[in-house]
Every structure is written in C-alpha cells, then in structure tokens.
Amino acid sequence: xxxxxxxxxxDVLRGSWQLVLLIHGYNNDLxxxxxxxxxxxxxxxxxxxxxKPLVDIYWPGDANWGIVSFLYYPWSIGQAQQTAPVLAxxxxxxxxxxxxxxxxxxxxSMGGRxxxxxxxxxxxxxxxxxxxxxxxxxxxxxxxxxxxxPHRLRExxxxxxxxxxVSLFSPxxxxxxxxxxxxxxxxxxxxxxxxxxxxxxxxxxxxxxxTLAQEQIYGAGHSDYWGWKEKTRDRxxxxxxxxxxxxxxxxxxxxxxxxRLRAEREGVEAxxxxxxxxxxx
Numbered sequence: 478x479x480x481x482x483x484x485x486x487x488d489v490l491r492g493s494w495q496l497v498l499l500i501h502g503y504n505n506d507l508x509x510x511x512x513x514x515x516x517x518x519x520x521x522x523x524x525x526x527x528x529k530p531l532v533d534i535y536w537p538g539d540a541n542w543g544i545v546s547f548l549y550y551p552w553s554i555g556q557a558q559q560t561a562p563v564l565a566x567x568x569x570x571x572x573x574x575x576x577x578x579x580x581x582x583x584x585x586s587m588g589g590r591x592x593x594x595x596x597x598x599x600x601x602x603x604x605x606x607x608x609x610x611x612x613x614x615x616x617x618x619x620x621x622x623x624x625x626x627p628h629r630l631r632e633x634x635x636x637x638x639x640x641x642x643v644s645l646f647s648p649x650x651x652x653x654x655x656x657x658x659x660x661x662x663x664x665x666x667x668x669x670x671x672x673x674x675x676x677x678x679x680x681x682x683x684x685x686x687x688t689l690a691q692e693q694i695y696g697a698g699h700s701d702y703w704g705w706k707e708k709t710r711d712r713x714x715x716x717x718x719x720x721x722x723x724x725x726x727x728x729x730x731x732x733x734x735x736x737r738l739r740a741e742r743e744g745v746e747a748x749x750x751x752x753x754x755x756x757x758x
Contacts (some may be wrong), residue, residue, distance in 0.1 A: 490571035493530045495579045497724060500534045502586025503553045503616065510535050513585070516705030520717035521726060528727045529581070536560040536591060554664050557587055561594035565602050572604035579606045581724045585702055586652075589615030589675065593622075597633035610642035611720045613702040614650055616657055618672035623684050627667070634686060641688030643723045645702065645716050646676045652699035653677035692719050 490496065499517060501510040514533045521527050537556050572578055584592040589612045599605050622631045634642075648654075658671040673680075679691050694702070697712045704713030722729055 489530065489532050490567060490578070491575040494575075494577055495529055495581075496532050497529050497581045497583060497726065498532050498534050500536070500582060500584040500588035500591050502584075502588045502614075507535055512705040513703040516703040516713065517583070517717065520704035520710070520713050521721060523714070524718065524721055524727070525730055526727045529724070534564065536564075536588075553587055554590065554661075554668060557590045558594050560591050562598045564591075564595050565598035568599065568605050569602040572602070577604050577606070579608050581609045581611070582607070583611045583613070583720055583724070584615065585613045586616045586676070586699065589613075589617045593617060593630040593634065596637050597630060599637060600633055606639065607637045609640040609724055610638055611723055612642060612644045612675060613716060613720075614647065614653060614676035614697070614699050615644055615674065616653065617675045618661060618669045619675050619680050619682070619685070620669055620672055622675070622686060622689075623682075631686065638688070641690065642686070643690040643692060643719065644675050644680070645692050645694050645697075645719060646678060647694045647697035647701075648678050649696050650674075650677055650699045690723070 499514050501513050505513065510533070514531075518527070518531065537560070568578060568580070582592050582595075592610060592612070596607055596610075599607060617630075620626060621628045622634065624631050624635075653674040653676055657674045657677070661668045661672050662670050679693065680689075694712055694716050697716070698709070700706065701709040701712040702716045704710060704717060706713070718729070721727060
C-alpha cells in the first residue's frame with residue numbers, strides 16, 4: 478500500500494501552469510494504477526497528439542487482502558478523505574514555487590470521491606484554479622452533490638469548478654449497481670443507506686448541478702474506461718473521445734467526430750429496439 482499520494486514524475490506539479498491530474502480508483506495498487514494511466518495515454522495517442530501535461534496521481538486506496546480485497550472498500554473512503562488535503566497541500570507548494578496553476582481532473586471510480594474532497598480542500602489554497610472535471614464510473618453517492626448536504630462537496634464544486642464537469646456512466650456497471658451501495662452502507666450512516674452512484678445511471682434530479690453533463694458509455698463495465706484492457710478498448714475509446722473533447726486535451730480529427738456520432742446513433746437505436754418478453758409456460 479502507498480503511504481502518501483504520489484505524483485509521477487515527482488516534480489511534475491511545478492512544471493507547467495496548466496495540468497491534467499489523472500486519479501485512479503479504489504483497490505488499485507501501483508501496478509494497476511500505472512496500467513490504467515498507460516491505457517488512457519494509449520487511447521489519447523491513437524486519437525491524436527496530447528497538448529496538455531498529464532500528471533499521474535497514485536493514492537493509497539488498495540489493500541493486500543488477496544481475494545477478499547473488495548472488503549476493504551469502507552476503509553478506502555477514509556483513505557480518499559485523507560488523501561485530499563495532502564494533495565491540496567502539494568498543489569499549494571507547487572504554486573508557491575512556480576506560480577499559478579490551472580488544473581483539470583480525470584477521475585475513475587473512488588477517484589471521483591478523492592477529486593471532490595480535493596476540490597473542497599482547495600478552497601483554502603490560493604493560486605489554484607479548477608477548470609473542468611471528467612468523472613468516469615464515479616463511485617460517489619448522488620446525494621452528496623445535493624445543495625446543503627453536510628459533506629459540503631456540492632458547495633465546493635459550485636464555488637471552484639469554473640467550467641463544469643462531465644460524468645461518464647453505465648447502467649451495465651455491476652460494481653456500482655451491487656458492491657457500491659453495500660460498501661457505502663457498511664461504511665457508516667453519513668455515507669448513505671444503499672445510495673445510487675453518480676457513475677451508474679443518468680441523474681435526472683432537478684437539484685443536480687446545472688454544469689454537470691452526463692454521457693452514457695454503452696455496455697461499459699466498471700474497469701472499461703481507462704483503456705488498459707484490450708477486449709474492451711472500444712468502450713475506452715468512446716470514453717476517451719468524450720474526455721478529450723471536454724477537457725481540450727488535443728485536436729480532434731474529423732474521423733473521431735464521425736465515430737462518436739455513429740456510436741451515439743447506435744446507442745439510440747439500441748434503446749429504441751423493442752425486446753420480447755419471455756412468457757411463463
């Protein structure tokens with residue numbers, strides 16, 4: 478397990494005034510985090526050049542519990558909350574050494590909770606502008622983004638995130654459908670009782686942040702977003718195109734726009750195709 482959150486390379490936070498932080502999810506050790514980030518870069522390089530520095534953030538959300546590592550989930554919430562102020566302090570130190578920082582964030586799963594907690598702590602860090610956030614399969618209860626929630630994540634989001642956020646979600650994500658509500662419930666009363674994850678379905682509440690866009694990644698499982706798995710690379714490409722366009726990571730070739738439009742049409746057609754029920758005999 479990693480102790481403090483680390484950035485790769487160590488001095489990268491000082492190197493540019495604009496940064497894109499990549500934040501992995503729960504139960505990712507150093508090796509899994511590297512694979513995730515390499516997959517994301519591969520997807521982006523397939524689309525075109527990358528014009529902004531990508532910063533790999535590694536945080537201690539993993540547990541060496543073998544086949545029962547998933548049971549560590551309730552404790553990982555505390556790790557996410559403890560990681561945020563350390564990372565905020567590192568960004569503040571980078572500002573003190575090299576000046577103003579504008580950051581975008583790409584966060585997967587529990588990395589979405591790290592990101593929102595980080596934004597809350599950045600309210601006390603002058604010289605850091607949070608521009609936009611891309612959530613992928615966010616393991617964040619939707620109620621925590623309702624105005625007035627005591628976690629104060631929504632207030633921080635409204636105050637600091639200037640360009641809004643996009644949430645990539647999938648109803649086919651069984652981790653967020655089953656394990657997430659149970660894990661949140663086991664974590665304690667203030668984490669909700671079988672809550673809905675932001676990354677599992679489209680959030681249609683009128684109190685959702687008006688600057689939150691939502692995009693469905695059709696057929697995506699929980700680990701299909703970064704691009705490290707060859708067999709689900711098509712879904713990662715869909716996610717990568719959306720993130721690239723939203724954050725302005727680089728130019729978007731015309732063929733990529735055509736591919737996205739085709740994927741959207743296929744998704745609409747899939748939703749509109751009637752399915753036959755099975756009659757009991």
